[in-house]
Amino acid sequence: MMTNQEVARVLRQIADILQIKDDNPFKVKAYRKAADAIYHFDEDINVLQQTGRINEIPGVGRAVQEKVEELLQTGALAYHERLLQEVPVGVLNMLRLPGLGPRTVRTIHEQLGIASPDELLLAAREHRLRGLPGVGEKTELAIIKGIEEGQQNRGKVTLGEALPLAESLLRFLLNASPVLDGSIVGSIRRGKPLVSDIDILLATRQPDKLLPIVREYPGIRTITDIEPGHIKGQLSGEIDFELILVDPEYYYFLLVRATGSKAHRDIIFHEQLPEHFIKAGNEAEIYQRLGLSLIPPELRENRGEIELARRGELPQLLSMADIKGDLHVHSTWSDGVEGIGEMAKAAHALGYQYIAVTDHSKSLSISGGLNEERLLLQAKEIESLEQKLPIAILKGIEVDIMKDGSLDFADEVLAGLDLVIASVHSYFKLDKNGQTERIIKAIQNPHVDIIGHLSGRLLNRRPAYELDIKRIIEAAAHYQTALEINAHPDRLDIDEETARLAREYGVKIAINSDAHHRVDLSLMRYGVMNARRGWLEKEDVINTWSKERLLNYLSSRHD
């Protein structure tokens, strides 16, 4: 059985291969679009398949439907396999490197027979790439840099990939009768943006009965290691997992032990024997026996939390339940895939009081960014939708910050909006001072309420651009401009360190999903986890505030 996400992955690989083969670009786009649509579709693709309704997904026509059916029925797709013969996965991985696109990758593969990033790195170091058409010294250096940076996170996956897989596996195991209790542990439970594997703790009196149950799980690729109390293996999706089996008496002791970072647990358990923690009823009791108040998982990193727990002075971290709205949402007016009405209804269904529609501005033309005229038309639509829907819809924009720090709209235009996010989408390679000055100039603009995805990082894909974070936070504090925690699991930007620093300076934060699809509104939880890792409290985050308070705050800023 395959999930929507796994099917989407195959379709995306097909798109990549077709692109390298220089096939019809619209065909490539069609495969990507179908992949995205399946990835995000609310219903299980297997259920759709059984009722013959796969082509009801927008962007999926006859050809893709047939391929998906073959994939779901047989677990493989002949067309995909055939394409992989021509262009192996290693070549597709080369595509992920900055500066390398389909044409260059094709040339490298065809002319030098290079078929993986490892081979590519070697060739680049030996200067065997320069001389290929379009490849010179700089490209070679960029490749080496790109691969070396990637190696730092080697084998790690984003929380956004790992957490749903871990939850799905845990749900399956909790349904098995020998399992009395269970939890995700390790770095996923602490909410780290990049994790190396899935660790799950299970309470059971019958550890011997677990193995055949685990083998039944549809998402298992291999089981590699079995020893008393442990089952290790790999899930399809190439993520390693480890199950830790423990007697119920020691469950909460192990839950604390297996969740905290090494530094955290070494300090709190220093020479204490497990027997001291037997039969605890919850985690709070474990911490209590250590003379500490309960430390939330996201804080268990030995960054000062242990001392505060001893004094009972831990921060009161915000939680998902505190979130009252989403201030960064796209629609079909730019590169979103759903109308404002759909997004607003979905936000209302999540219990939100408000959303801000913040489509892109004109200079981001690939996204269909709005010009002044269309912005006005959009405002009309928002006004009419607001009459009909039980949720406040703020008129916003994600305005582009230009190279010189000016904005893509004149102040008069921005003044007509309820909320302005300013973001960088170009000139990522400015030097540190230029990039910092540029963003500070945007911070200084009185119409700008929030700076979007400040550092521009894309986890596992692109490093943050050069910035003087401290200067930016000082400016944000001075001009009372909020910083965004972009909740998309590929971004989580600003990161936890920056968030913690911002809080110390009294800079407000907005946690935003940046949703381009209604399903993406639920990515908010990753942003909340990131905020908790940054020690943020409810008061620090403006979209935990009530609608009235937020609107007052925004209008007072604009006066």
Add this chain to the structure above:
DNA sequence: GCCGTTTTCGGCCCGACTGTTTTCAGTCG
């Protein structure tokens, strides 16, 4: 490959920068 009461065929698809060139293809957001 998808889509469609202006079309079942012909659109879909943007513009600037970068590094490589010697006039521009390839990459990127």
